Amino acid sequence: MNDKFFDLPRVKQDRMINGALEVFAKNGYKHASTDDMVKAVGVSKGLWFHYFGSKPGIYTFVYGYSVKYMLLELSTIVDENERDFLELTRQIELAKSRVGRNYPYMVLFLNEAVKETDENIIFTVEEEKKVLEDKLTDMLKNSEIKGIEDKNRREKVKRMVTYMVTGITREKTYEGVESDAIYREIRGYLDLIGQMSVSLGKAHDSEFENMLEGLM
Amino acid sequence: MNDKFFDLPRVKQDRMINGALEVFAKNGYKHASTDDMVKAVGVSKGLWFHYFGSKPGIYTFVYGYSVKYMLLELSTIVDENERDFLELTRQIELAKSRVGRNYPYMVLFLNEAVKETDENIIFTVEEEKKVLEDKLTDMLKNSEIKGIEDKNRREKVKRMVTYMVTGITREKTYEGVESDAIYREIRGYLDLIGQMSVSLGKAHDSEFENMLEGLM
Amino acid sequence: MNDKFFDLPRVKQDRMINGALEVFAKNGYKHASTDDMVKAVGVSKGLWFHYFGSKPGIYTFVYGYSVKYMLLELSTIVDENERDFLELTRQIELAKSRVGRNYPYMVLFLNEAVKETDENIIFTVEEEKKVLEDKLTDMLKNSEIKGIEDKNRREKVKRMVTYMVTGITREKTYEGVESDAIYREIRGYLDLIGQMSVSLGKAHDSEFENMLEGLM
Amino acid sequence: MNDKFFDLPRVKQDRMINGALEVFAKNGYKHASTDDMVKAVGVSKGLWFHYFGSKPGIYTFVYGYSVKYMLLELSTIVDENERDFLELTRQIELAKSRVGRNYPYMVLFLNEAVKETDENIIFTVEEEKKVLEDKLTDMLKNSEIKGIEDKNRREKVKRMVTYMVTGITREKTYEGVESDAIYREIRGYLDLIGQMSVSLGKAHDSEFENMLEGLM
DNA sequence: GATGAATGAGTGTTCATTCAT
DNA sequence: GATGAATGAACACTCATTCAT
Numbered sequence: 001m002n003d004k005f006f007d008l009p010r011v012k013q014d015r016m017i018n019g020a021l022e023v024f025a026k027n028g029y030k031h032a033s034t035d036d037m038v039k040a041v042g043v044s045k046g047l048w049f050h051y052f053g054s055k056p057g058i059y060t061f062v063y064g065y066s067v068k069y070m071l072l073e074l075s076t077i078v079d080e081n082e083r084d085f086l087e088l089t090r091q092i093e094l095a096k097s098r099v100g101r102n103y104p105y106m107v108l109f110l111n112e113a114v115k116e117t118d119e120n121i122i123f124t125v126e127e128e129k130k131v132l133e134d135k136l137t138d139m140l141k142n143s144e145i146k147g148i149e150d151k152n153r154r155e156k157v158k159r160m161v162t163y164m165v166t167g168i169t170r171e172k173t174y175e176g177v178e179s180d181a182i183y184r185e186i187r188g189y190l191d192l193i194g195q196m197s198v199s200l201g202k203a204h205d206s207e208f209e210n211m212l213e214g215l216m
Numbered sequence: 217m218n219d220k221f222f223d224l225p226r227v228k229q230d231r232m233i234n235g236a237l238e239v240f241a242k243n244g245y246k247h248a249s250t251d252d253m254v255k256a257v258g259v260s261k262g263l264w265f266h267y268f269g270s271k272p273g274i275y276t277f278v279y280g281y282s283v284k285y286m287l288l289e290l291s292t293i294v295d296e297n298e299r300d301f302l303e304l305t306r307q308i309e310l311a312k313s314r315v316g317r318n319y320p321y322m323v324l325f326l327n328e329a330v331k332e333t334d335e336n337i338i339f340t341v342e343e344e345k346k347v348l349e350d351k352l353t354d355m356l357k358n359s360e361i362k363g364i365e366d367k368n369r370r371e372k373v374k375r376m377v378t379y380m381v382t383g384i385t386r387e388k389t390y391e392g393v394e395s396d397a398i399y400r401e402i403r404g405y406l407d408l409i410g411q412m413s414v415s416l417g418k419a420h421d422s423e424f425e426n427m428l429e430g431l432m
Numbered sequence: 433m434n435d436k437f438f439d440l441p442r443v444k445q446d447r448m449i450n451g452a453l454e455v456f457a458k459n460g461y462k463h464a465s466t467d468d469m470v471k472a473v474g475v476s477k478g479l480w481f482h483y484f485g486s487k488p489g490i491y492t493f494v495y496g497y498s499v500k501y502m503l504l505e506l507s508t509i510v511d512e513n514e515r516d517f518l519e520l521t522r523q524i525e526l527a528k529s530r531v532g533r534n535y536p537y538m539v540l541f542l543n544e545a546v547k548e549t550d551e552n553i554i555f556t557v558e559e560e561k562k563v564l565e566d567k568l569t570d571m572l573k574n575s576e577i578k579g580i581e582d583k584n585r586r587e588k589v590k591r592m593v594t595y596m597v598t599g600i601t602r603e604k605t606y607e608g609v610e611s612d613a614i615y616r617e618i619r620g621y622l623d624l625i626g627q628m629s630v631s632l633g634k635a636h637d638s639e640f641e642n643m644l645e646g647l648m
Numbered sequence: 649m650n651d652k653f654f655d656l657p658r659v660k661q662d663r664m665i666n667g668a669l670e671v672f673a674k675n676g677y678k679h680a681s682t683d684d685m686v687k688a689v690g691v692s693k694g695l696w697f698h699y700f701g702s703k704p705g706i707y708t709f710v711y712g713y714s715v716k717y718m719l720l721e722l723s724t725i726v727d728e729n730e731r732d733f734l735e736l737t738r739q740i741e742l743a744k745s746r747v748g749r750n751y752p753y754m755v756l757f758l759n760e761a762v763k764e765t766d767e768n769i770i771f772t773v774e775e776e777k778k779v780l781e782d783k784l785t786d787m788l789k790n791s792e793i794k795g796i797e798d799k800n801r802r803e804k805v806k807r808m809v810t811y812m813v814t815g816i817t818r819e820k821t822y823e824g825v826e827s828d829a830i831y832r833e834i835r836g837y838l839d840l841i842g843q844m845s846v847s848l849g850k851a852h853d854s855e856f857e858n859m860l861e862g863l864m
Numbered sequence: 865g866a867t868g869a870a871t872g873a874g875t876g877t878t879c880a881t882t883c884a885t
Numbered sequence: 886g887a888t889g890a891a892t893g894a895a896c897a898c899t900c901a902t903t904c905a906t
Contacts, residue, residue, distance in 0.1 A: 008890085028333060030246050034876065044892045046878080051890095055876060115333055117244065152367050220865095250901065260867045262904085271901060440869085460765055462678050466897065476871045481898060483869095547765055549676065584799055652886095682880065692888045694883085703880060867906080875899075882892075 002061055005051045015041050016048075018103055020062045025109040026174075029059055029118045056120040063113060063121075066106050067128045071135060073098045078139065085143035085154075086194050089161055092139070093186050096169075100179020108173045111166060147197040157197065164189055218277055221267045231257050232264075234319055236278045241325040241389075245275055245334045272336040279329060279337075282322050283344045287351060289314045294355065301359035301370075302410050305377060308355070309402050312385075316395020324389045327382060363413040373413065380405055434493055437483045447473050448480075450535055452494045457541040458606075461491055461550045488552040495545060495553075498538050499560045503567060505530045510571065517575035517586075518626050521593060524571070525618050528601075532611020540605045543598060579629040589625065596621055650709055653699045663689050664696075666751055668710045673757040673821075677707055677766045704768040711761060711769075714754050715776045719783060721746045726787065733791035733802075734842050737809055740787070741834050744817075748827020756821045759814060795845040805845065812837055 005013065019041035023032045034055060038045050052058040073095040082088050096107045113129070116122060140158070148154045165186055172182045221229065235257035239248045250271060254261045268274040289311040298304050312323045329345070332338060356374070364370045381402055388398045437445065451473035455464045466487060470477050484490040505527040514520050528539045545561070548554060572590070580586045597618055604614045653661065667689035671680045682703060686693045700706040721743040730736050744755045761777070764770060788806070796802045813834055820830045 004890085031334075033874080035874080045876090046892055047890075049877060053877095112333075115331055117331065249899090254868090261902090262867055263865085265902065266866075436869085463766070465895075467895080477897090478871055478899080479869075485898095487897060544765075547763060549763065681878085686889090693881090693890095694888050695886085697881065698887075867904105869903105869905090871901105871903080873900100876897100878896075879894100880892105882890105883888105884890095885888080 002051065005061075012043070014102060016043060016051075017062055017065060018105065019043075020058055021066070021103060021105040021109045024059060024062065025105045025112050028112065029116050029121055034058075056124065059121050060124045062109070063125045064128050066103070066110055067132045069103070069106065070095075070099055070110065070132060074135065074139075080139070083142065083144055085140065085145045085158060086161075086190050086197075088139060088143050089165070090187060090190050092136070093165065093183055093190075097179040097183035100173075100182070104179060105173065107169055107179075111169065145197050146194070147200050153200075157193065161190070161193065218267065221277075228259070230318065232259055232267075233278055233281060234321065235259075236274055237282070237319060237321040237325045240275060240278065241321045241328050244328065245332050245337055250274075272340065275337050276340045278325070279341045280344050282319070282326055283348045285319070285322065286311075286315055286326065286348060290351065290355075296355070299358065299360055301356065301361045301374060302377070302406050302413075304355060304359050305381070306403060306406050308352070309381065309399055309406075313395040313399035316389075316398070320395060321389065323385055323395075327385065361413050362410070363416050373409065377406070377409065434483065437493075444475075446534060448475060448483075449494055449497060450537065451475075452490055453498070453535060453537040453541045456491060456494065457537045457544050460544065461548050461553055466490075488556065491553050492556045494541070495557045496560050498535070498542055499564045501535070501538065502527075502531055502542065502564060506567065506571075512571070515575055517572065517577045517590060518593075518622050518629075520571060520575050521597070522619060522622050524568070525597065525615055525622075529611040529615035532605075532614070536611060537605065539601055539611075543601065577629050578626070579632050585632075589629065593622070593625065650699065653709075660691070662750065664691055664699075665710055665713060666753065667691075668706055669714070669751060669753040669757045672707060672710065673753045673760050676760065677764050677769055682706075704772065707769050708772045710757070711773045712776050714751070714758055715780045717751070717754065718743075718747055718758065718780060722783065722787075728787070731790065731792055733788065733793045733806060734809070734838050734845075736787060736791050737813070738835060738838050740784070741813060741831055741838075745827040745831035748821075748830070752827060753821065755817055755827075759817065793845050794842070795848050805841065809838070809841065 005016075008016075016037075019037045023036045023040060027033075027036070032055075034045055034048055037043075037048060037058075048058060052061055074092065077095040077098065078088065078091040082091065099106050110132070113125070116125075145154050145157055148157060168186055168189070169182060172185065224232075232253075235253045239252045239256060243249075243252070248271075250261060250264060253264065253274075264274060268277055290308065293311040293314065294304065294307040298307065315322050326348070329341070332341075361370050361373055364373060384402055384405075385398060388401065437448075440448075448469075451469045455468045455472060459465075459468070464487075466477060466480055469475075469480060469490075480490060484493055506524065509527040509530065510520065510523040514523065531538050542564070545557070548557075577586050577589060580589060600618055600621075601614060604617065656664075664685075667685045671684045671688060675681075675684070680703075682693060682696060685696065685706075696706060700709055722740065725743040725746065726736065726739040730739065747754050758780070761773070764773075793802050793805055796805060816834055816837075817830060820833065
């Protein structure tokens with residue numbers, strides 16, 4: 001069914017994918033209307049159904065496409081041996097910014113997709129969702145943050161970073177900011193956090209020394 | 217707008233609140249239909265709009281009402297000085313079961329509300345949502361579990377408990393089980409986990425002693 | 433579902449029934465569109481579905497209603513002891529003209545319904561269809577035509593009468609002719625056929641006498 | 649318009665005709681979709697419209713073609729002087745089986761076409777329909793069945809044969825059985841009925857003799 | 865106050881037909 | 886000639902909201 005789609009001129013493919021990503025990302029599956037896609041892309045309603053068969057069909061297709069595209073950029077850019085959380089995050093965000101060059105709403109779409117519960121799509125999307133989640137979890141799960149030995153703190157920082165990244169991406173994407181600029185903004189935060197962490201680590205070291213001294 | 221609502225006979229108020237809670241809890245905001253509420257409650261459609269003005273109005277009202285009611289029961293039942301996580305959880309679940317006596321779907325409704333993203337409600341509900349979340353976070357954030365000193369393990373256990381509690385609540389509420397019975401079922405699990413934790417702690421202590429011995 | 437419908441003012445009920453009958457009769461089930469009914473009757477689309485739930489629901493309702501109404505008029509007007517085919521037909525057509533006073537397209541609708549094969553309706557309509565068919569078959573099956581003893585000829589005449597009646601009804605109903613006028617037109621044909629039959633009988637009798645003479 | 653069609657390679661002509669026949673026969677005019685024909689035949693959609701102009705155009709063409717083809721086979725095979733109903737039927741069915749060798753769905757298509765009421769086709773098809781109907785009626789109307797003098801009984805047997813023939817044709821064609829095999833199956837039934845009729849006739853004769861005796 | 869009949873814009877989906885290649 | 890991508894009007898159906906009673 002979707003095979004024919006790939007015979008279209010690349011430019012048109014991407015216009016349609018971007019239209020679907022934007023409408024789904026902004027409205028969620030249920031609220032997203034095919035009429036909005038028609039308006040956004042300028043391609044007739046009939047054609048959407050010609051290529052994707054149904055609304056769940058459209059969603060499933062762009063979801064699968066997004067996961068594949070995202071994994072490709074991640075594997076190209078992210079160094080799998082890197083163990084530093086902030087550096088890994090920087091690389092991941094760089095990959096996302098590359099994705100954003102062609103598909104500005106793809107990252108937002110994937111972020112929002114996590115919350116979907118509509119029965120028409122959750123099952124068809126389940127598997128691909130897990131693949132991407134596992135990939136990102138694997139990359140980050142054993143990563144370290146210089147100066148933050150304490151797991152709890154580190155997790156908090158990680159979560160903080162995650163919130164920061166997600167928030168900025170959401171906000172800036174809605175504002176129409178280009179993905180490269182979003183990346184640069186995020187990188188600024190990452191650098192700051194890196195500096196704060198290192199100094200925290202040093203303070204902590206001396207505290208730890210004091211503690212050890214007390215022990216002896 | 218809602219003031220008039222409180223002039224209704226208490227019984228009718230509660231019937232309407234319960235109807236809204238049930239339909240919203242089971243279907244989510246967008247899928248919940250005013251027709252379903254009408255059928256569930258046996259009160260005319262016109263009246264819903266007379267009192268609440270709109271569908272977002274209904275949702276916002278029952279959300280605020282639920283938060284207030286929940287906080288009231290929590291403050292009545294939960295001992296703020298208690299530091300034991302499992303005991304705190306027991307008290308919180310007891311409070312929820314009290315809520316459930318009058319409003320069987322209120323807890324489920326609040327659990328499901330976390331996932332809502334519909335623009336018609338997220339902003340009007342935002343503040344009250346934070347109040348309840350903060351309250352629960354405050355209660356539990358520094359709590360301990362006897363025998364589990366390791367934060368990591370403790371977090372895992374806490375998360376496990378959360379999953380357990382949420383899962384049982386969801387399942388049993390759908391089955392129509394009364395809230396008191398749900399509480400008793402949950403309490404059984406809590407007791408079991410408590411016993412397992414204590415024994416784990418003892419094993420851990422001896423391991424720790426061995427470690428200290430090695431240090432010296 | 434249809435119960436509420438009968439609480440409507442009688443005039444509105446009949447406007448809706450007539451609208452549905454006309455659109456179905458003229459276009460057949462599949463071709464008939466709810467939009468056409470909306471336009472024909474001036475009642476909103478939502479209301480049709482409020483009362484009948486679905487397009488098959490509308491069809492099934494008006495079919496059942498038509499059968500009941502038709503049987504009522506038949507039982508009121510047709511003399512069950514009458515054995516003369518042409519007189520019986522006259523009475524049946526009189527009954528149909530009475531039906532047509534309130535529901536001009538009902539007879540045409542029932543005539544056309546015989547040909548329906550759409551799977552969405554044939555099963556729900558099956559039983560009522562049989563009731564009406566059996567009633568008419570019972571009335572006519574043993575009837576005689578004065579002057580035509582020969583079964584074969586009689587059947588041909590009967591079939592001819594049926595074709596004539598159906599054809600005139602179809603043609604005149606489409607032209608907007610009132611049912612009473614249609615009845616008078618049909619009655620003219622019936623009288624003519626009656627006269628022709630009697631004279632045919634007489635010729636036949638003498639032929640038969642000749643035959644008997646030859647035998648002896 | 650259709651002239652160009654006959655310049656196509658014969659094989660392609662027949663593939664298109666068979667595709668149209670099958671899709672129309674199985675779904676009826678309205679339900680038959682040009683997409684289905686395209687899929688069934690493997691010839692582009694554009695071409696159908698190039699040769700036939702419209703959907704009614706396709707239907708009208710294959711209808712006319714079928715009638716001509718059928719009449720040709722009937723005139724080749726059926727002996728016009730034959731007066732025995734069962735033998736005539738056998739010959740007709742033989743002709744149909746010959747038709748089926750090249751166009752497996754043609755007979756089914758013609759059988760189903762009787763029920764069509766769609767305004768887009770009934771008028772353009774009317775004349776050819778009558779030609780075929782009259783031909784078959786003429787062939788059979790005065791035919792006799794050995795042993796069955798009684799017109800009433802004969803008609804019943806004839807109708808029974810018609811039901812049998814139609815039913816078997818429908819069933820077996822859907823099952824993909826070849827037309828020759830269908831013919832052989834039908835022939836078996838015809839032989840059986842022939843034998844039953846003859847014996848019925850003999851019993852009847854003696855009864856008749858008794859009656860004559862009583863007369864004298 | 866209380867009702868529920870009534871609305872109509874909006875939804876996903878289909879399909880005969882056109883037309884650039 | 887031959888293709889199939891592209892169209893868009895038409896379809897059955899939904900639902901928050903209004904308003905006469």
